[in-house]
Every structure is written in structure tokens, then in C-alpha cells.
Amino acid sequence: MHLSSDLPRRGAVISVAALTLAAVLTACGKTEAPAQAGGGAPPPAEVGVVTIHPGDVxxxxxxxxxxxASRVAEVRARAAGILQRRLFREGSEVKAGQRLFQIDSAPYAAALQSARATLARAEANLTQATALAERYAPLVKENAISAQEYANAVAAQKQAEADVAAGRAAVRTADINLGYANVTAPIDGRIGRSLVTEGALVGQGEATQLAVIQxxxxxxxxxxxxxxxxxxxxxxxxxxxxxxxxxxxxxxxxxxxxxxxxxxxxxxxxxxxxxxxxxxxxxxxxxxxxxxxxxxxxxxxxxxxxxxxxSNAVLLPQQAVTRSAQADTVMVVDGEGKVASRNVTLGGEQDGQWVVVDGLKPGEQVMVDGFQKLRPGATVKPVPWKKPGEAAAPSTSS
CATH class of the missing domain: 2.40.30.170 (Efflux pump adaptor protein, beta barrel domain)
Structure with a gap:
């Protein structure tokens, strides 16, 4: 009696439990379905690109x-003597012919006076010799004097002329030496420091270097x-x-x-x-x-x-080019946003950019940044690349 009455109740309990489990599983299934439906592939990554516009580079x-320096001149002492004065400011600009140093000129002034006196004596002798030769010329024709006396007079005249020429040369030499006592700049330029000081003996046996003009x-x-x-x-x-x-x-x-x-x-x-x-x-x-x-x-x-x-070259930022022993490559983005590797030929560097002379076509887009984490065949969203410090390009909806 008791067994027959308990069996229906246990069956009812099992049925209720089964229905409850089915309801729970159904609810879970409905909850997971939308989650799977909303979890599609992530959007393509944005990468900075530059568009190729070839030209002459x-x-x-x-x-x-x-x-x-375009011209360099050593200022040297051409006259021997005691350096009396420096007439320029060290490190300043000087003009050609400007006085720089003063060497004691007294000996040279005296030598000039002596040369002038010697010239005056020679000129006086020439005057006398010329007069004597002119006076003897008619006398020798009249046999009033011997031919030898006339020849001696003419020779004395020529010797006097030579003495005058030598005297004039001596005066010129003495005048030049006196001028050398005033040391002047041979060229325009900037003069450096003085290599000697006042009171030094210069030009004795050699042309002492005094300064340098550049x-x-x-x-x-x-x-x-x-x-x-x-x-x-x-x-x-x-x-x-x-x-x-x-x-x-x-x-x-x-x-x-x-x-x-x-x-x-x-x-x-x-x-x-x-x-x-x-x-x-x-x-x-x-x-x-x-x-x-x-x-x-x-x-x-x-x-x-x-x-x-x-010709037909292009400048690329250096970070856009991957260099290796095998080849130099860039990453090119096609019209569908697919990334592909491309070998290029470089022609050198200019202002921090590579000069690409071969391997790229007009209108192609080359990735400048972001390609280190991508592989060829990946899909990206190209945006204009901006140099560091420039404002980033605004995103555009596709």
C-alpha cells in the first residue's frame, strides 16, 4: 500500500526537475546567442602613409x-732695427697699406741724406765734365789740343753720368729702406696677435715675422x-x-x-x-x-x-625604409588596404630622408609608421602621415 502510493509522487518530482533544467538551458542559450552575434572581427588599424609623387631630386x-682663409699674408720686418711702436689693435680688420709697426728709422733717414749728398756731388762733377768736353770739342778740330786730351774729357763726362745714375739709384734704395721702417699691411683682412713686442730687435739677419693677416x-x-x-x-x-x-x-x-x-x-x-x-x-x-x-x-x-x-625619384622619411644586407624594402598599401612588401633602390640621404630612385610608382601609398607589427597581406586603414610636432590628421569615416 505504501509502495504504490510513493511511486507517483516521486515521478512527479522528477518531471518538475526535468522541466526546470530545460527552462534554464533554454534561457542560457538565448543569452549566449546575442553575445556571439555582436563579437565580429576588429576594425583595421590606422597607419600613417605618404603618397608617392616622383620628380627630380x-x-x-x-x-x-x-x-x-681665402688669402693669408705674413707681416715681416724688411728693415733691421728696434721695434718702436705697434699701431693696430690685435684681432681687428686692417686695410692694405695701413701702418702696423714702426721700426727705428733714424739710421735709414741718415742713409738717405748721405745718398742724396753723394748724388749732388756726382751731379756737380757731371756739370763740370760736360762743360769741359763741350769746350774741347772745337779745339780738337783746330788741333789746339791733342785727340787724347779730348778723349779723356769725353770719358770723364761719361763717368760722371754713370756716377749720377748710381747716385740716383742709391737715393732710391735709401728711400725704400726708410719706407720699410714703416711696416704696412700687404692685404685687407683680419690681423691676429702681435708676435713681437716694442723694444725687440727685428730684421737682423732675417725677415722677422711680426703678425699674420687673413x-x-x-x-x-x-x-x-x-x-x-x-x-x-x-x-x-x-x-x-x-x-x-x-x-x-x-x-x-x-x-x-x-x-x-x-x-x-x-x-x-x-x-x-x-x-x-x-x-x-x-x-x-x-x-x-x-x-x-x-x-x-x-x-x-x-x-x-x-x-x-x-629623375623620377622620391624622398621618403627614413623610418619608412627597412634596410638589410639583402635589400631595402618598404610597405605599400594598395587600393583595398592590403599591405605588401616592396624592394626599393636608394640613391642616398638628404635632410634626414632617403632618396628612392627605383621601385615605386606614382600614386602609391607607402607606410611610414605602424608597419613593424604588421605582416604582408594584412588589412589597414591608411591616413596621411604627419611629421612629429604637426597636428594629427582627422579620422574620416569610411
Whole structure:
């Protein structure tokens, strides 16, 4: 009796539990379905790109060099004596012919007076000898005097003429020596420190160096380039892949030791005709204006020289190019946003950018940043790249 009555109740309990479990599972299924429906693929990443616009790009080489004064003159004592005065301010600008030093001139003034006196005596002797020869000329014709006496008179006249010529030369020499006591500047330029002091004996047995004048406007900059690079450029010119910049536009820029670029542009003067056998370098020289005296002789600089022009080339930020021993590559984004790797040929560096001479087509988009974490074939959203410090480009909805 009891068994028969308990069985229906247990069946009812099991049925209720089964219905409850089914309801719970159904509710869970409805809850998970929307979550799966809303969890699609993430949007493509935005990457900065530059659009390729080929054109003529000057190929600039940066080469080491040193500055040199365009003219240098050593001021030396050409007269011996005691240095009495210095007549210039050290480090100042001087003009050609300006008095710089005064050497004791008393001995030279006395020598000039003596030479003038000797000349006067010679001129007096010439006057007397000339008069005697003129007086003897008619007498010898009348046999009033012997031919020998007349010949002696003529010889005395010629000797007196020679003495006058020698006397005039001696006066000129003495006058020049007196002028040497006033030491003057041979050229315009900036004079350095005095190498001697007042009271020193100079010019005794040698032309004592007193100072140095350097003309620093314009300045010369001498720099070197490897002979192999020179020949590489020549071969490129002959092949037509590069165009020569031409001497009329061969401009140079001077980069100072602190990395700043000198504000005035210079020009290439010449390239040496020989190669240094020890270094394999060719020496070049450029001329740079220096009206403000900023550039100083002996200063180490770097010279940026445009020697050629690449046609259909493009400038790319350096971070856009991946360099390796095998190849130089960039990441190109096609019209569908797909990323692909592309080999390129570089022609050098200019103002922090690579010059790409081959491998890219007009209108293509090259990734500048963000490609380090992407692989070829990935999908991206290209946006115009901005240089550091510029405002970021606003996002545009697709």
C-alpha cells in the first residue's frame, strides 16, 4: 500500500526537475546567442602613409672638410732695427697699406741724406765734365789740343753720368729702406696677435715675422671625396640614370660642428686633378661668403654638395625604409588596404630622408609608421602621415 502510493509522487518530482533544467538551458542559450552575434572581427588599424609623387631630386653628399682663409699674408720686418711702436689693435680688420709697426728709422733717414749728398756731388762733377768736353770739342778740330786730351774729357763726362745714375739709384734704395721702417699691411683682412713686442730687435739677419693677416671673406672650405664615389657618379652620368648638377648650380652648404647649417650658400670652385695615393681621396674646394666673420680658419665642418640630380625619384622619411644586407624594402598599401612588401633602390640621404630612385610608382601609398607589427597581406586603414610636432590628421569615416 505504501509502495504504490510513493511511486507517483516521486515521478512527479522528477518531471518538475526535468522541466526546470530545460527552462534554464533554454534561457542560457538565448543569452549566449546575442553575445556571439555582436563579437565580429576588429576594425583595421590606422597607419600613417605618404603618397608617392616622383620628380627630380638633387643627390646631396655630406663630406668632411676644414675652413681656410681665402688669402693669408705674413707681416715681416724688411728693415733691421728696434721695434718702436705697434699701431693696430690685435684681432681687428686692417686695410692694405695701413701702418702696423714702426721700426727705428733714424739710421735709414741718415742713409738717405748721405745718398742724396753723394748724388749732388756726382751731379756737380757731371756739370763740370760736360762743360769741359763741350769746350774741347772745337779745339780738337783746330788741333789746339791733342785727340787724347779730348778723349779723356769725353770719358770723364761719361763717368760722371754713370756716377749720377748710381747716385740716383742709391737715393732710391735709401728711400725704400726708410719706407720699410714703416711696416704696412700687404692685404685687407683680419690681423691676429702681435708676435713681437716694442723694444725687440727685428730684421737682423732675417725677415722677422711680426703678425699674420687673413682674409676671411670669402672663406675657402677644402674637403675630400673618395675616388670610387667620383667614378660611380661619372658612370651614372654616362648611363643616363643621373644628371649632372652643372658647375653653374654646384652649390654647397656648410654644416657647423654643433649640427647647425650656416645660413649662407657657397659654390664649388674646383676638384683636384689627382688622387691622394695614401688615402684614395680627391680634394675639392668651395668658396663661402663670410661677411659677418662667423666662419673661422681651421674650423672642422661638413659640406653638403649637390653633385647630381635623380629623375623620377622620391624622398621618403627614413623610418619608412627597412634596410638589410639583402635589400631595402618598404610597405605599400594598395587600393583595398592590403599591405605588401616592396624592394626599393636608394640613391642616398638628404635632410634626414632617403632618396628612392627605383621601385615605386606614382600614386602609391607607402607606410611610414605602424608597419613593424604588421605582416604582408594584412588589412589597414591608411591616413596621411604627419611629421612629429604637426597636428594629427582627422579620422574620416569610411
Amino acid at each position: 638633387g643627390l646631396v653628399n655630406e663630406l668632411p672638410g676644414r675652413l681656410e 682674409q676671411i671673406n670669402p672663406m675657402y672650405v677644402n674637403f675630400t671625396q673618395s675616388a670610387s664615389e667620383v667614378y660611380r657618379l661619372r658612370r651614372a652620368f654616362e648611363a643616363g640614370s643621373l644628371k649632372g648638377a652643372g658647375s653653374e648650380v654646384a652649390k654647397v652648404r656648410v654644416v657647423m660642428e654643433d649640427g647647425s647649417v650656416y645660413k649662407r650658400e657657397g659654390r664649388l670652385l674646383f676638384s683636384d686633378l689627382t688622387v691622394d695615393s695614401t688615402t684614395g681621396q680627391v680634394t675639392l674646394r668651395a668658396e663661402v661668403p663670410n661677411p659677418d666673420g662667423v666662419l673661422l680658419p681651421g674650423l672642422y665642418v661638413r659640406v653638403r654638395l649637390e653633385q647630381a640630380t635623380a
